[in-house]
Amino acid sequence: MKLVDGRPESTEGRLDKEIRVYDFLDSLGVKYQRVDHEAAMTMEACEEIDRTLSEGVDSGVAICKNLFLCNRQETDFYLLLMPGDKPFKTKYLSAQIGSSRLSFAKPEYMERYLDITPGSVSVMGLMNDKDNKVQLLIDEDVLQQEYFACHPCINTSSLRFRTADLVEKVIPAFDHEPVIVILMQA
Structure with a gap:
């Protein structure tokens, strides 16, 4: 696994939604590094990727859990960015956003609103949410790191x-005003 600057040299074999992420970041003048890897479906599978993403960075990289959530009625949707090593407790989040009975949203909503599939959830999916159906929630600890890491709408990169660029x-280019939340450690 190797950390490289910017977009892939070739788009062959890459999905359009991934290329749109690179186009989006490039259009904003965001400098980024990329690592290509096997599909990463769990936080445990991300450990080697995390080490690669942290190369050359003294202050660490915020490797996030990206959780796509909804209320019980499936009318309100949320994308929560939180530290990968922090446990998720719905009661702490529900109280802060005024939405009880939060659960993981069905994959079809993820695809409809963010154009991503399970295992690929990423803040970058908000560029596909033109109707602002998804509320961005960010745990304050994510914003404390110098660097931020995410998938480009696929889980093989x-x-x-x-984080300052995020x-x-x-985020301003997504036109999604984030809500900063404080999630408690267990």
Whole structure:
């Protein structure tokens, strides 16, 4: 596994939604590094990827859990970015956003609103949510790291860029106002 600067040299064998992420980041002037890898379906499978993404970075990289959630009625949808090593407790989040009975949203909603599939959930999917159906929630600890990492809407590559670019360039371009939340450790 090797960390490289920017987009792949060739688009052959890559999905359009992945290429749209690179086009989006390039259009914003965001400098990013990329690592290509086997499909990463769990946080455990991400350990080697995490080590590669952290190369040359003293302060660490915020490797996030990206959870796609909904209310019981399946009318409100949320994308939660939280530290990968922090446990998720719905009661802490529900109270902060005023939505009880949160659960994981069905894959068809993920595909409809974010154009991503399970295992590929990423903040980058918000570029596909033109109708603002998904509320972005960010645990405050994610914003404390110098670097941020995510998938480019597929789980066979991972990206690293400055958290400041996420906050100052990427999220404003999505036109999704984030809600900062505080999730408690277990």
